[in-house]
Amino acid sequence: MENCVIIVAGGKGLRMGEGLPKQFIPIDGKPVLMRTMEAFYRWDPSIEIILVLPEEHQEYWNMLCRELNCTISHHIVNGGESRFHSVRNGLEYLSEELGISPERKEKGWIAVHDGVRPFPSPEVIANCFSSARQEGNAVPVVPVVDSIRVVADEGNRPVDRSKYYAVQTPQVFHSDILIRAYRREYSPLFTDDASVVEASGEKIHLVPGNRENIKITTPFDLLVAKALCPYSRNSDAD
Amino acid sequence: MENCVIIVAGGKGLRMGEGLPKQFIPIDGKPVLMRTMEAFYRWDPSIEIILVLPEEHQEYWNMLCRELNCTISHHIVNGGESRFHSVRNGLEYLSEELGISPERKEKGWIAVHDGVRPFPSPEVIANCFSSARQEGNAVPVVPVVDSIRVVADEGNRPVDRSKYYAVQTPQVFHSDILIRAYRREYSPLFTDDASVVEASGEKIHLVPGNRENIKITTPFDLLVAKALCPYSRNSDAD
Numbered sequence: 310m311e312n313c314v315i316i317v318a319g320g321k322g323l324r325m326g327e328g329l330p331k332q333f334i335p336i337d338g339k340p341v342l343m344r345t346m347e348a349f350y351r352w353d354p355s356i357e358i359i360l361v362l363p364e365e366h367q368e369y370w371n372m373l374c375r376e377l378n379c380t381i382s383h384h385i386v387n388g389g390e391s392r393f394h395s396v397r398n399g400l401e402y403l404s405e406e407l408g409i410s411p412e413r414k415e416k417g418w419i420a421v422h423d424g425v426r427p428f429p430s431p432e433v434i435a436n437c438f439s440s441a442r443q444e445g446n447a448v449p450v451v452p453v454v455d456s457i458r459v460v461a462d463e464g465n466r467p468v469d470r471s472k473y474y475a476v477q478t479p480q481v482f483h484s485d486i487l488i489r490a491y492r493r494e495y496s497p498l499f500t501d502d503a504s505v506v507e508a509s510g511e512k513i514h515l516v517p518g519n520r521e522n523i524k525i526t527t528p529f530d531l532l533v534a535k536a537l538c539p540y541s542r543n544s545d546a547d
Numbered sequence: 548m549e550n551c552v553i554i555v556a557g558g559k560g561l562r563m564g565e566g567l568p569k570q571f572i573p574i575d576g577k578p579v580l581m582r583t584m585e586a587f588y589r590w591d592p593s594i595e596i597i598l599v600l601p602e603e604h605q606e607y608w609n610m611l612c613r614e615l616n617c618t619i620s621h622h623i624v625n626g627g628e629s630r631f632h633s634v635r636n637g638l639e640y641l642s643e644e645l646g647i648s649p650e651r652k653e654k655g656w657i658a659v660h661d662g663v664r665p666f667p668s669p670e671v672i673a674n675c676f677s678s679a680r681q682e683g684n685a686v687p688v689v690p691v692v693d694s695i696r697v698v699a700d701e702g703n704r705p706v707d708r709s710k711y712y713a714v715q716t717p718q719v720f721h722s723d724i725l726i727r728a729y730r731r732e733y734s735p736l737f738t739d740d741a742s743v744v745e746a747s748g749e750k751i752h753l754v755p756g757n758r759e760n761i762k763i764t765t766p767f768d769l770l771v772a773k774a775l776c777p778y779s780r781n782s783d784a785d
Contacts, residue, residue, distance in 0.1 A: 450696060454764070455713035456738050458688060464750055465712075467742055473711075474703070475693035500694050504705055512702055520767045526692070529758045529775075536774030 311409065311417040312438060313357040314349045314479060315399035318342050318366075318424025319388035330366060331525055332424045333373065336538050341525055342370070343379055344427035344538075349420070349479075350381045352434045357417075358383035359402055360424075361395040393499050396421055397491050404488065411485040418442065419487050420479035421502045423524055428537060429479060430519040440516045441481035448503045449518030450474035476501060477518040486511060549647065549655040550676060551595040552587045552717060553637035556580050556604075556662025557626035568604060569763055570662045571611065574776050579763055580608070581617055582665035582776075587658070587717075588619045590672045595655075596621035597640055598662075599633040631737050634659055635729045642726060649723040656680065657725050658717035659740045661762055666775060667717060668757040678754045679719035686741045687756030688712035714739060715756040724749060 318332040332342040342360075349356050360383050362370055367385055386402045389395045400419075404410035409417045418438055422429070433449050440447035453473040458465045480502045482490075487502065490509040499505045503513045521537045523530055556570040570580040580598075587594050598621050600608055605623055624640045627633040638657075642648035647655045656676055660667070671687050678685035691711040696703045718740045720728075725740065728747040737743045741751045759775045761768055 453691075453693075453695065453713075455691075455715075455762070457691065458712050458714055458741075458751075458753070459710050460712065460753070461710065465753055467714075467738065467745075468711075472697050472699065473706075474696050474698060475691075476696055476705075477693075500705065503696075507705075513696075515696070515698070515703055520765075524693070527758075532774055533771050536770055 311357055311407070311415070312353055312355070312420075313359065313403060313407075313409070313417050313484075314420040314422055315359045315361060315396055315403075316342070316345055316349075316422050316424050317361050317388075317392055317395050317399070319361055319363055319392060319395040331531070333366075333369065334525075334531060336427065336531075336535055339377065340373055341427050341534070342424045343373070343377065345422065345424050346379075346381055346383060348427065348429050348431075349422070349434065352431050357403075357407065359386055359399045360384065361386050361388050361399050363388040391495065392501075393491075393495050393505065396502065396505075400488050400491050403484070409484050410488055417484040418481055419484050420481045421487075422479040425525040426478055426522055427525070427534065428519070428521040428523065428539065429477070430522065433517070433519045433522065434479060436516055437479050437481040440514060441483065444514040445486055446480070446482045446503070446506060446511060447514050447516045448480045449477045449522070450515050451477065451518045451520055451522075474515065475518075476503065477522050477524075478502075482506060549595055549645070549653070550591055550593070550658075551597065551641060551645075551647070551655050551722075552658040552660055553597045553599060553634060553641075554580070554583055554587075554660050554662050555599050555626075555630055555633050555637070557599055557601055557630060557633040569769070571604075571607065572763075572769060574665065574769075574773055577615065578611055579665050579772070580662045581611070581615065583660065583662050584617075584619055584621060586665065586667050586669075587660070587672065590669050595641075595645065597624055597637045598622065599624050599626050599637050601626040629733065630739075631729075631733050631743065634740065634743075638726050638729050641722070647722050648726055655722040656719055657722050658719045659725075660717040663763040664716055664760055665763070665772065666757070666759040666761065666777065667715070668760065671715075671755070671757045671760065672717060674754055675717050675719040678752060679721065682752040683724055684718070684720045684741070684744060684749060685752050685754045686718045687715045687760070688753045689715065689756045689758055689760075712753065713756075714741065715760050715762075716740075720744060
């Protein structure tokens with residue numbers, strides 16, 4: 310049983326209002342995506358890393374790896390037209406190249422993780438994999454800290470925030486469950502892997518995430534990420 | 548018609564795991580609470596500022612104001628046993644000392660704001676007051692950016708996050724509406740001023756907040772706040 314992670318970095322980064330797609334923006338000298346990859350490598354140096362990247366970004370990425378001397382072994386797979394299709398491309402690589410599929414003998418535990426989420430803690434990664442081994446899947450969440458309101462046709466009303474959780478990645482699944490779930494047709498309702506797996510009838514098992522495990526999608530997030538970076542050379546200076 | 552703001556800093560800061568209550572922790576050399584007060588003063592130097600502080604913190608606060616040469620005029624009112632009671636104490640001061648009450652001729656526009664929320668933007672403050680003048684009240688919100696799940700007895704399920712908003716302050720109300728609403732009995736369901744006013748039958752009017760307007764309740768928030776501080780001496784250095 311192999312540990313695998315599909316790191317999805319399909320985004321073109323248009324939301325940042327910058328030329329550089331957000332996965333390539335450096336945080337303390339190292340691109341976001343490289344920090345993401347390192348988080349998993351640090352937890353298990355033998356983990357199978359599949360990086361899903363748009364074809365037009367791959368040359369630039371390889372150049373970054375050479376320049377920054379990144380020697381972490383990983384396989385690059387072409388991005389698809391949506392996150393769903395990108396993950397499916399990653400799963401196809403696992404089936405065809407590594408033989409991990411419901412029809413073959415090889416099984417694995419597959420994490421799917423956002424490329425722009427560089428700070429999952431080692432504890433959270435470990436706990437997602439170990440919980441998935443027990444429950445079939447594991448999805449990390451953190452409590453919603455703000456008061457929240459829901460807006461409906463008839464106006465807006467407060468909701469009991471203690472029942473709400475913000476969803477993170479890595480979302481970890483038994484390979485059979487994930488690969489079968491991704492054989493269904495794409496629906497725009499699929500916002501993450503949990504929703505795809507849920508659509509095939511599985512119950513989702515929630516585990517604790519870590520607050521620093523933010524998704525970098527705006528300049529605001531990038532500012533926060535730079536402050537949070539646990540590997541920053543300046544992290545002891547404050 | 549006067550502009551007033553009740554800044555609620557009743558918290559004892561136990562959640563920070565530090566000796567110093569969180570409203571007094573310095574961000575780039577200036578206590579959180581002083582930055583909060585300055586945000587309103589900067590928008591309208593004639594705004595009536597009422598600061599609600601636990602009695603045991605007042606001497607320390609006055610010392611900080613002397614030491615840091617803070618000359619912003621403000622009135623200090625004793626904190627109550629909950630946020631509700633603290634706001635009510637602030638409203639009593641407005642009624643009794645300034646004559647702002649439904650029974651007297653003086654009216655005002657009253658903002659209630661969290662003391663540990665130092666970065667409401669000038670635009671958001673201005674818009675909250677001007678929208679409240681048109682609608683009777685204004686509550687700033689920002690879209691929820693994370694995927695969210697709701698947990699119920701039968702398990703957990705994803706919700707459509709586009710309908711959910713995180714609630715901020717300042718929440719601004721016509722004085723008659725707010726003072727009447729706070730005459731009702733306390734309920735633990737009152738999580739903010741909007742919920743108190745809503746309980747008296749008013750519809751809540753949502754307006755855009757600003758992402759930097761975070762509430763500092765944990766060490767994580769403090770780290771983020773230090774990175775965000777728009778008045779930091781180092782803000783151009785990055």
